[in-house]
Amino acid sequence: DTGVSQNPRHKITKRGQNVTFRCDPISEHNRLYWYRQTLGQGPEFLTYFQNEAQLEKSRLLSDRFSAERPKGSFSTLEIQRTEQGDSAMYLCASSPSSDPGTEAFFGQGTRLTVV
Amino acid sequence: SQKIEQNSEALNIQEGKTATLTCNYTNYSPAYLQWYRQDPGRGPVFLLLIRENEKEKRKERLKVTFDTTLKQSLFHITASQPADSATYLCALELGTYKYIFGTGTRLKVLA
DSSP states (O other), rough: OOOOOEEEEEEETTTTTTTTEEEEOOOOEEEEEEEEOOOTOEEEEEEEETTTTTEEEOOOSOEEEEEEEEEGOOOEEEEESSSGGOEEEEEEEEESSSTTTOOOOOOOOOEEOOO | OEEEEEOOOOEHHHHHHTTEEEEESSSSOOSSEEHHHHHTSSSSSEEEETTOSSEEEEEEHHHEEEETTTTTTEESSSSSSSGGGGEEEEEEEEHHHHHHOOEEEEEEEEO
């Protein structure tokens, strides 16, 4: 296992188009997180899953954003009708335990550019 | 409002010196505090975890302190090396399995 894998690494899309990103967590990690990061800022929480259940979704996440984790393995993040303000690095992380405080393992991220 | 603040200015230090980074928070009561390192174009990498009932934690050249009264954590890198140059992020875990990150401090160690 080589860690958390995210695809694609880069995505350029036109405003108004839909995009979907994929995250493959480390095997057996039951928690999976999505974050968004813009230049000069720290990662901003979007949502997280415990197995296949989406337990929390940030209020900052508009209805254009949706995330799924079918079967509790990989996850997808979809952005509909993209806007230029959606341009950012989208980071996925997974965690091996239900215990709070456990470290999160991050992927390399997907950099989205909306033109 | 809830905030996590880290030194917004980049920190430049000479090789061999100790780097000290600050993480201040308001209106949170974290059960855990973590520090991560992030290199350009890459995801954060976990470094250290400290619990609310711990004052200090060490790992090799790294040391973290946690003062819940001051609502502050300090992150020290002793005998710093150019390879330590990166952005360092603190993250609060509130006991709800959600990590809230600070803005990060960019550290540059000069040879």
